[in-house]
Amino acid sequence: MGRYALRRLLQMIPVLLGSTFLIYVMVWALPGDPFAGRCGQRPCTDAYIAAQTAKFNLDDPLIVRYFKYLGNLLQGDLGQTFAGQNVSDLVARAYPTTLKLALVALTIEAVVGLGAGVLAGLRRGGYFDNFVLVSTLFVISLPVFVIGFMLQYGLGIRWGVFPVTVSAGAPFADLILPGLVLGSLSLAYVARLMRSSLAENIRADYIRTAIAKGLPRRRVVGVHAVRNSLIPVITFIGADFGTLMGGAIITEGIFNINGVGGLVYRSIRLREGATVIAVVTLLVLVFLLMNLIVDLLYAVLDPRIRYE
Amino acid sequence: MRGLSRAARAVAGAATIALVATACGGGSGDSGGSSPSAAGKTGGAITYGSCKPQNNLIPANSNEVCGGRVIDALFTGLVDYNSDDASPQNAVAESIESTDNKLWTIKLKTGWTFHDGTPVDAASFVDAWNYSAYGPNAMQNSYFFGPIDGFTDVQGEDKNKDEKIEASEAPIKEMKGLKVVDDSTFEVTLSTPSSVFPVMVGYTAFSPLPKSFFDDPKAFGDKPVGNGAFKLDSGDGDTGYTLSAYKDYKGAKPKIDKLTFKTYQTPEAEYADLLADNLDFIDQVPPSALAGDQYKQDLGDRQIDKAVGVIQTATVPIYDSKYKSPDLAKAISLAINREQIVKQIYNNGRQPATGWVSPVVNGYKAGACGEFCTFDAAKAKEFLQKAGGFTGTMTYGYNADGPGNKEAAEAICGSISNALGVKCQAKAYVDFNTLRTDVDERKMTGLFRTGWVMDYPSIENFLVPLYSTGASSNDNDQSIPQFDALVKEAAAADTTEAANAKYEEAEKLLATTMAVIPLWYSNQQSGWSSKVSNVKVNPFGNLDLESVTVK
Numbered sequence: 102m103g104r105y106a107l108r109r110l111l112q113m114i115p116v117l118l119g120s121t122f123l124i125y126v127m128v129w130a131l132p133g134d135p136f137a138g139r140c141g142q143r144p145c146t147d148a149y150i151a152a153q154t155a156k157f158n159l160d161d162p163l164i165v166r167y168f169k170y171l172g173n174l175l176q177g178d179l180g181q182t183f184a185g186q187n188v189s190d191l192v193a194r195a196y197p198t199t200l201k202l203a204l205v206a207l208t209i210e211a212v213v214g215l216g217a218g219v220l221a222g223l224r225r226g227g228y229f230d231n232f233v234l235v236s237t238l239f240v241i242s243l244p245v246f247v248i249g250f251m252l253q254y255g256l257g258i259r260w261g262v263f264p265v266t267v268s269a270g271a272p273f274a275d276l277i278l279p280g281l282v283l284g285s286l287s288l289a290y291v292a293r294l295m296r297s298s299l300a301e302n303i304r305a306d307y308i309r310t311a312i313a314k315g316l317p318r319r320r321v322v323g324v325h326a327v328r329n330s331l332i333p334v335i336t337f338i339g340a341d342f343g344t345l346m347g348g349a350i351i352t353e354g355i356f357n358i359n360g361v362g363g364l365v366y367r368s369i370r371l372r373e374g375a376t377v378i379a380v381v382t383l384l385v386l387v388f389l390l391m392n393l394i395v396d397l398l399y400a401v402l403d404p405r406i407r408y409e
Numbered sequence: 410m411r412g413l414s415r416a417a418r419a420v421a422g423a424a425t426i427a428l429v430a431t432a433c434g435g436g437s438g439d440s441g442g443s444s445p446s447a448a449g450k451t452g453g454a455i456t457y458g459s460c461k462p463q464n465n466l467i468p469a470n471s472n473e474v475c476g477g478r479v480i481d482a483l484f485t486g487l488v489d490y491n492s493d494d495a496s497p498q499n500a501v502a503e504s505i506e507s508t509d510n511k512l513w514t515i516k517l518k519t520g521w522t523f524h525d526g527t528p529v530d531a532a533s534f535v536d537a538w539n540y541s542a543y544g545p546n547a548m549q550n551s552y553f554f555g556p557i558d559g560f561t562d563v564q565g566e567d568k569n570k571d572e573k574i575e576a577s578e579a580p581i582k583e584m585k586g587l588k589v590v591d592d593s594t595f596e597v598t599l600s601t602p603s604s605v606f607p608v609m610v611g612y613t614a615f616s617p618l619p620k621s622f623f624d625d626p627k628a629f630g631d632k633p634v635g636n637g638a639f640k641l642d643s644g645d646g647d648t649g650y651t652l653s654a655y656k657d658y659k660g661a662k663p664k665i666d667k668l669t670f671k672t673y674q675t676p677e678a679e680y681a682d683l684l685a686d687n688l689d690f691i692d693q694v695p696p697s698a699l700a701g702d703q704y705k706q707d708l709g710d711r712q713i714d715k716a717v718g719v720i721q722t723a724t725v726p727i728y729d730s731k732y733k734s735p736d737l738a739k740a741i742s743l744a745i746n747r748e749q750i751v752k753q754i755y756n757n758g759r760q761p762a763t764g765w766v767s768p769v770v771n772g773y774k775a776g777a778c779g780e781f782c783t784f785d786a787a788k789a790k791e792f793l794q795k796a797g798g799f800t801g802t803m804t805y806g807y808n809a810d811g812p813g814n815k816e817a818a819e820a821i822c823g824s825i826s827n828a829l830g831v832k833c834q835a836k837a838y839v840d841f842n843t844l845r846t847d848v849d850e851r852k853m854t855g856l857f858r859t860g861w862v863m864d865y866p867s868i869e870n871f872l873v874p875l876y877s878t879g880a881s882s883n884d885n886d887q888s889i890p891q892f893d894a895l896v897k898e899a900a901a902a903d904t905t906e907a908a909n910a911k912y913e914e915a916e917k918l919l920a921t922t923m924a925v926i927p928l929w930y931s932n933q934q935s936g937w938s939s940k941v942s943n944v945k946v947n948p949f950g951n952l953d954l955e956s957v958t959v960k
Contacts, residue, residue, distance in 0.1 A: 133839075133843040137848075140472060140549055144881060146564070148545065148547065149548070152544070152545055152546075184463060184470065185465065191647075265681050265682050266673075266687070269649065355678055357674050358674070359647045370840060371463060
C-alpha cells in the first residue's frame with residue numbers, strides 16, 4: 102500500500118504541471134485586455150500599463166511567461182494582483198473559511214445523510230423509507246439559492262434562530278446554517294446512495310452466511326453490510342469535498358462568507374490572472390489528494406480490495 | 410478614485426457593487442432625505458454596508474466605490490462638497506486663488522494634523538501629488554494630475570515608436586508646476602487655464618499624504634494614515650474596516666464616534682442584514698428588493714430614492730461609414746421612447762435625459778438636447794430619409810454582466826426598430842471588460858452602451874473628458890471645433906457663472922452631431938436601519954457621515 106501511495110503521489114506531478122499550464126493558457130486567453138476596463142470608461146495611462154506589463158512579463162511569449170511563473174511558484178511565490186496585494190495573502194484569508202464551511206457541510210451531510218440512508222435501507226418500503234425518498238426528491242429539485250434565501254429569511258430574519266450573515270472570522274456557530282444549505286443537496290444524494298447500496302448488500306450471500314453463523318444483528322448490519330455499502334458513498338463524499346473546497350459562490354453570496362468561490366469569481370471579473378491560477382491550482386491539488394484518500398479508503402472498507 | 414470607478418460602475422452596472430439602480434424604484438425624490446425622527450444623541454456606532462476594495466487604500470490608486478468610501482472617511486482634501494447641493498467648500502484650504510486660472514495659490518488652514526500627529530502642510534500635498542503623477546509608480550488615477558504643468562515629463566520616456574514605454578525610467582520625478590512657498594502655502598501652475606481647478610481638487614486623488622507613506626507605500630495601503638474625520642483602527646478588505654472619530658479633527662466633526670464598513674459579497678446578503686437590523690446603511694438596495702418596490706414595504710420610511718451624478722448614454726460609432734451621418738444619429742435619438750423605457754424597465758427609477766449633464770451639478774440646465782431627446786416617430790423617419798436610410802441590421806452593444814442591462818438594451822432596440830422600421834439587435838458582450846476592449850480599439854460596428862459617473866461635481870466633468878477632441882473618454886472620436894473653443898474659453902473664464910454659461914453653450918452644440926445620445930439620469934435607492942436617524946445621502950450617493958446620528 103505504501104508503494105501504491107507513493108506511485109500515486111508521483112503521478113500527481115505531471116498532472117499538476119499539465120493542469121497549471123492549461124489553466125495558465127486559458128486564463129490569459131480570456132477575451133478582453135486586462136487594462137481595458139480597469140480605469141473605468143477611460144483608458145489607463147500609458148505609464149500605468151507599462152509598469153504593469155513589466156511586472157507581469159506580459160510582453161514575453163506565453164510559454165516563457167508560464168515558465169517564469171512556474172519558477173516563482175516553485176519558490177512558493179504565488180505572485181501579486183495588479184494592485185500589488187500578495188495572492189498568497191488573499192488565498193490564506195479565503196481558504197480557512199472555505200475549509201471550515203466545507204467541513205461543516207460535510208459533517209452535516211455525512212451524519213444526517215448516512216443515518217437516514219441506513220435507516221431507510223434497512224426498512225425498505227416502510228414509512229421512514231418513503232419519507233426519505235420524498236423529502237430528498239424535494240431537496241434535489243430545489244435550487245440552492247431558493248433553500249438559502251428561504252432558510253435565511255425564516256430562521257435568520259424572521260425568527261432570529263441563526264445569525265443572518267456570517268460575521269468576521271467565520272466562527273463555526275455562524276456556519277451551521279450556511280453549511281446546512283450547502284450540504285442539503287449532497288445530503289439528499291448521500292441518503293439515497295446509502296439506501297440503495299445497503300438495500301442491495303443486505304440481500305447478498307455473505308450477509309446470509311453471517312446471519313447463518315449466528316452473528317448478532319448489530320454486527321451483521323454494522324460491520325458486514327454498512328461497511329461494504331459505504332464504497333459508493335465515500336466516492337461521492339470525496340468528490341464532493343473537492344467541490345466544496347472550490348468554493349460555493351451562491352451560498353457564500355447569500356450568507357456573506359469570504360470564501361474561495363467569491364475570490365475566484367471576483368478575480369475572473371477583474372482579470373486578476375495570478376489569483377485565478379493560484380486558487381485553481383490549489384483546487385486541482387485538493388482533488389488529486391481527495392481521490393487518493395478515497396482510493397486508499399476502499400481497501401480499508403472492503404477487505405477484498407488490495408493495492409500492491 | 411471613487412469617481413473613476415463610479416464611471417466604471419455606471420457602465421458596468423456590476424451586480425455585486427452596483428452603485429446604479431438596475432431595475433425599478435418608485436418616485437423620483439431628489440431632496441437629501443432625512444429620517445423624520447428627532448435629533449439623535451452624540452456618540453454611538455454605525456455599520457455601513459460596503460464591498461471589497463479592488464486596490465490598497467491609497468487615494469490615488471483606488472478608483473472604485475468600495476475603496477473610495479473608506480478613503481473618503483479617512484482623508485479630507487483641500488475642499489469638500491456640500492452634502493445637499495455638491496457645491497465645493499474649503500476644507501483644509503484657507504483659500505484657493507488665481508488671477509488667470511493658470512497659476513493657483515493655495516493657502517492652508519493651520520492646525521490640521523494627520524492621524525499620527527504629524528502636521529498637514531504644503532509639502533504633504535505637493536509630495537503626494539508628485540508621487541501619484543510619477544509614471545513608474547503606476548497609480549491608477551495618475552491622469553487626474555494631467556492638467557498640472559510638467560505632468561508629461563514624469564511619465565517616462567517614449568522609447569519605442571509603437572507607444573510602448575519602458576516602465577522603470579523617468580528621470581524627472583517632480584512636476585515643475587508644483588512649488589512649495591512656505592509651510593502653509595503652495596503654488597500650482599496648470600499647463601492650460603482651468604476655472605474648475607478649485608472644484609477638482611476635492612476629488613480624493615488630491616488628498617494629502619503623511620511622511621510615513623513614502624517610507625512604505627504598500628504597508629500604508631493596508632493601514633492608511635489620513636487626515637479625515639475618522640481614523641482607521643483595524644480591518645482589511647475581506648471583512649471590513651473599523652474606524653473611530655479622530656479627536657483632533659479640525660473640520661466639521663461627525664456626531665457618531667465609531668464607524669464600521671462591513672464587506673459584503675453580494676447586495677442581497679447586505680439587504681438581509683439590513684432587514685435584521687444588523688446593518689445601518691446601504692447605498693443601493695439590490696435588484697430583488699427593487700422589483701415591485703418591495704423595499705418600500707420592507708423599510709417603510711427608512712429609504713430614499715435620490716438622484717445621483719450619473720448619466721447613461723448610447724454612443725454612435727461615427728468612425729464606421731454606416732453611422733457617419735449626424736441625421737442618422739438624430740433619427741435614432743428621436744426613435745428612442747425614453748419615458749416609456751424608464752417606466753417599463755426601471756419602474757421610474759431613472760429620469761429621461763434632456764441633455765448631457767446630470768441634474769445634480771451646478772450649471773445644469775434642462776433641455777440642452779432640444780427636440781432630439783423627445784420621442785417622435787414621424788420626425789425620426791424624416792431624419793432617417795435625410796440620412797439616406799439605413800441598410801442591414803443596427804446593433805446595440807451592452808455588457809451582459811450588469812443586471813437589467815439586457816432588458817434595457819432590448820427595449821432601446823425595440824423602440825428604434827418600431828419607430829424607424831430598421832432591424833435592430835441587442836448585442837451582448839460577456840462583461841464590461843470585453844466591451845471596453847472593443848470600444849478602446851474602435852472596433853464597434855453598432856451603437857453601444859456608455860455612461861458617466863462624475864468624479865467631481867462640475868458641469869465641466871460631464872463634458873470635457875467625454876466630448877472634447879482627443880479626450881480620454883471620447884469613445885467615438887467625435888470632434889466639434891466650436892465645442893473645443895467654447896470649453897477653452899470657459900476654462901479661462903473669471904467667474905463660475907461665466908464659465909458655466911460657456912459650458913452650457915458648448916453642451917448645446919452636442920445636439921448638432923448627436924454622436925452620443927443621452928438616455929437617462931440615474932437615481933439611487935438607499936435604505937437604513939431603525940437604529941439611526943438624520944440620514945442624509947450626498948450627491949455622490951454616499952451616506953453623509955457628518956450628520957448621521959444613532960438613536
